[in-house]
Amino acid sequence: MPINIMRTKxxxxxxxxxxxxxxxxxxxxxxxxxxxxNTSGVTExxxxxxxxxxxxxxxxxxxxxxxxxIARIQGLRNISDxxxxxxxxxxxxxxxxxQTLKTQVDAATSTADLRSDDKAVIDNYRVYALVMxxxxxxxxxxxxxxxxxxxxxVSQKLQSRLSSASAISNLSALQSDLSDIAAKAxxxxxxxxxxxxxxxxxxPDQGDKTKMASNTAALKxxxxxxxxxxxxxxxxxxxxxxxxxxxxxxxxxxxxxSAAASSxxxxxSSQQ
Amino acid sequence: MxxxxxxxxxxxxxxxxxxxGWIWYNNSQxxxxxxxxxxxxxxxxxxxxxxxxxxxxxxxxxxxAPSDTSTASLQQDMSAxxxxxSGLNTDSANVDSGLSSGTAVPVQQ
Numbered sequence: 526m527p528i529n530i531m532r533t534k535x536x537x538x539x540x541x542x543x544x545x546x547x548x549x550x551x552x553x554x555x556x557x558x559x560x561x562x563n564t565s566g567v568t569e570x571x572x573x574x575x576x577x578x579x580x581x582x583x584x585x586x587x588x589x590x591x592x593x594x595i596a597r598i599q600g601l602r603n604i605s606d607x608x609x610x611x612x613x614x615x616x617x618x619x620x621x622x623x624q625t626l627k628t629q630v631d632a633a634t635s636t637a638d639l640r641s642d643d644k645a646v647i648d649n650y651r652v653y654a655l656v657m658x659x660x661x662x663x664x665x666x667x668x669x670x671x672x673x674x675x676x677x678x679v680s681q682k683l684q685s686r687l688s689s690a691s692a693i694s695n696l697s698a699l700q701s702d703l704s705d706i707a708a709k710a711x712x713x714x715x716x717x718x719x720x721x722x723x724x725x726x727x728x729p730d731q732g733d734k735t736k737m738a739s740n741t742a743a744l745k746x747x748x749x750x751x752x753x754x755x756x757x758x759x760x761x762x763x764x765x766x767x768x769x770x771x772x773x774x775x776x777x778x779x780x781x782x783s784a785a786a787s788s789x790x791x792x793x794s795s796q797q
Numbered sequence: 798m799x800x801x802x803x804x805x806x807x808x809x810x811x812x813x814x815x816x817x818g819w820i821w822y823n824n825s826q827x828x829x830x831x832x833x834x835x836x837x838x839x840x841x842x843x844x845x846x847x848x849x850x851x852x853x854x855x856x857x858x859x860x861x862a863p864s865d866t867s868t869a870s871l872q873q874d875m876s877a878x879x880x881x882x883s884g885l886n887t888d889s890a891n892v893d894s895g896l897s898s899g900t901a902v903p904v905q906q
Binding site for chain 2: 597602603658678679681682685741745752758766769772773
C-alpha cells in the first residue's frame with residue numbers, strides 16, 4: 526500500500542492551501558448583490574442590516590463546515606500527527622480569517638464599506654471553495670485505504686478458514702469470491718490514491734476562470750474515483766459476507782455430523 | 798607402603814573420580830528434558846505474537862486480532878468494516894456537498 530506517496534501528496538496539498546490561505550478571506554457576500562437589488566429604495570441602515578446579517582450567516586456556515594472538517598482530519602489514520610497538525614493549522618487560519626472578516630462586517634459603518642469588503646474578498650479569495658472539497662476528498666481517500674486494509678485482514682482470515690474446510694460446497698466459487706475481495710480492495714486503494722494525486726496539486730483560481738474550470742473538472746473527476754472506490758468496497762464486503770455465511774453453514778453441518786457420529790457410537794456401545 | 802606410593806594412589810583415585818564425574822555430567826546434558834519444547838510450540842508462540850501485531854492503522858477500528866479466525870471474530874470484523882463504510886458514506890456526501898458549494902461560488906462580480 527503506497528501510503529507514503531499519499532502522505533507526500535497530502536503534504537503538497539496542505540502546502541498549496543497554506544500559501545493560498547495568506548490571501549484568504551471568504552466571499553461571504555456571494556449572494557449579496559441580489560440582496561442589494563432586492564433592498565433598493567430602502568434606508569441605508571436597513572440595507573446595512575440586510576448585508577451584515579447575510580455576511581454573518583455565510584461566515585457562520587463556513588466556520589461550522591471548517592470546524593467539522595478539522596474534527597474529521599483529526600481522525601485520519603494514514604497520515605502522521607505532524608501532517609494532521611499542518612492541515613489543521615491551515616484550516617484554523619482560514620477560520621481565523623473568516624472571524625476577522627466577521628468583525629470587519631460588524632464594524633462597518635456604511636454600505637460602501639461593506640461593498641468594499643465584498644469586492645476585496647471576492648477578488649482575493651478562493652481558498653474555501655477549493656480546500657473544502659480537496660480535503661474532503663483526501664479524508665474519504667484515507668477512509669478507503671483503511672477499509673481496504675481491513676478487508677485485507679478479513680480476507681486472510683477467510684483464506685485460513687477455507688484452507689481447513691476443503692470439503693465445503695462451492696469451494697471454487699468461494700475461492701473466486703476471495704480473489705475478488707483482494708482485487709476490489711486493491712482497486713479501491715488505487716482509485717483513492719489517484720484521487721489524492723489529482724487534487725493535491727490544485728491551487729486556488731484567484732478569479733482565473735480557466736483555472737477555476739480545470740480545478741472543478743479535477744475535483745469532479747476525483748469525486749468519481751471516490752465513488753468507484755466506494756462501489757469496489759461494497760462489492761468486496763458482499764463477497765466477504767457470502768464466504769462467512771458459507772462457513773457458518775459449513776460449521777453447522779460439521780457439528781451436526783459430529784453429533785450424529787457420537788450418538789451412533791453411543792448406541793453401538795450400549796448394544797454391546 | 799611408602800608415602801610416595803600412598804600419594805600416587807590418592808592422585809590416581811582423584812583423577813578417576815574426576816573422569817567419572819565428567820562422564821556423568823556429559824551424559825546428564827544429553828538426556829532430553831521432560832519439559833523440552835515440543836516442535837509445535839514455537840509455531841504457537843509465533844501465532845500468539847501475531848495476534849498482538851494488529852496494523853497500527855487499524856487499531857481502534859474494532860478489528861479483532863489477525864490470528865483469530867473464528868466465526869465470531871469474522872463477524873466482529875465485518876461490523877467494524879460496516880462502521881467504516883458508514884463513515885465513508887458521510888465522507889462521500891461531504892465531498893459532494895463541498896464540491897457543490899465550491900462550484901456555486903461566482904468568479905467575479
